[in-house]
Amino acid sequence: MNFSPDLLSLLQESSHVAALTGAGVSQESGLRTFRDAQDGLWKQYKPEDLASPEAFRRDPKLVWDWYAWRREAIKGVRPNAGHYALVEMSKHFSEFTLITQNVNGLHRFAGSPRVIELHGNIQRVRCADCYTFADEWDDDEAEVPRCPVCGGMLRPHVVWFGEALPRSELEAAVEAARNSEVFFSIGTSGVVQPAASLAHAARNRGAVIIEINAEPTPLTPKADYFLQGRSGEILPELVKATWK
Numbered sequence: 001m002n003f004s005p006d007l008l009s010l011l012q013e014s015s016h017v018a019a020l021t022g023a024g025v026s027q028e029s030g031l032r033t034f035r036d037a038q039d040g041l042w043k044q045y046k047p048e049d050l051a052s053p054e055a056f057r058r059d060p061k062l063v064w065d066w067y068a069w070r071r072e073a074i075k076g077v078r079p080n081a082g083h084y085a086l087v088e089m090s091k092h093f094s095e096f097t098l099i100t101q102n103v104n105g106l107h108r109f110a111g112s113p114r115v116i117e118l119h120g121n122i123q124r125v126r127c128a129d130c131y132t133f134a135d136e137w138d139d140d141e142a143e144v145p146r147c148p149v150c151g152g153m154l155r156p157h158v159v160w161f162g163e164a165l166p167r168s169e170l171e172a173a174v175e176a177a178r179n180s181e182v183f184f185s186i187g188t189s190g191v192v193q194p195a196a197s198l199a200h201a202a203r204n205r206g207a208v209i210i211e212i213n214a215e216p217t218p219l220t221p222k223a224d225y226f227l228q229g230r231s232g233e234i235l236p237e238l239v240k241a242t243w244k
Contacts, residue, residue, distance in 0.1 A: 001237050011238075012242060014093060015093055016181050016182075018098075019089075019097070019185075021187055022187045023102065026106060028080045050063050050066045051160045053163065056155055060153055063156075064144045067156040074105075082233075082236070086098060086110070086235065087112050089238075090114070092242075097173075099195070116172050118159075118169055122156055125137055125155060126154065126155060127150060127152045132147055133157065179205075180207045181207055182210060183207045183209050183210070185212070185223070187231050196218075196219070208224045210223065210225045210227065214229065
């Protein structure tokens with residue numbers, strides 16, 4: 001891909017950069033999107049019917065088992081070239097903040113040093129009652145694991161329908177967007193709020209918006225640069241062209 005010399009100069013001269021990634025980045029590693037068709041026993045359920053506080057109250061074991069199935073599906077997945085290109089890119093700016101809507105942990109796996117996980121991380125759990133977090137727990141086939149602190153049921157550390165994003169993560173993401181000179185929107189539809197507003201917050205403060213996506217989105221008309229295609233192909237090429 002031939003990149004604009006202005007774009008390459010911009011990246012070479014910038015110091016504060018932020019990037020937002022969405023499901024399109026994970027898809028290139030072979031992960032299905034949240035609303036993709038379910039497999040096996042889960043075909044009878046709609047994902048959105050299992051991802052809510054109401055669903056967990058109604059049948060906590062069903063929801064726990066679904067997330068256990070999703071965690072198992074992620075185990076064999078590895079970061080793709082786009083994930084690693086973002087790690088390399090982060091080395092060239094004095095401040096680089098990676099914000100993601102994905103819950104699979106692949107950015108951390110790839111080695112990105114500063115990741116804001118807006119929607120949580122499916123590899124972690126927290127207590128539904130006292131909010132104690134855990135990276136390890138004892139699985140029990142008969143019931144939902146319990147919190148070692150208060151005895152409440154453990155639940156996935158992800159944001160469900162009807163829940164607000166974690167305040168600290170959202171505030172950090174907004175601050176990074178507002179302070180950026182360049183803001184990347186990568187593999188995201190540009191419609192899921194409040195993440196979709198980050199690019200606009202950056203643009204309102206004078207940042208240059210670079211969108212990388214397979215298809216145009218509502219953000220595209222507002223972007224200064226729209227690079228159409230797979231992020232796993234475009235990002236490595238962009239990094240190589242900028243800092244060769």
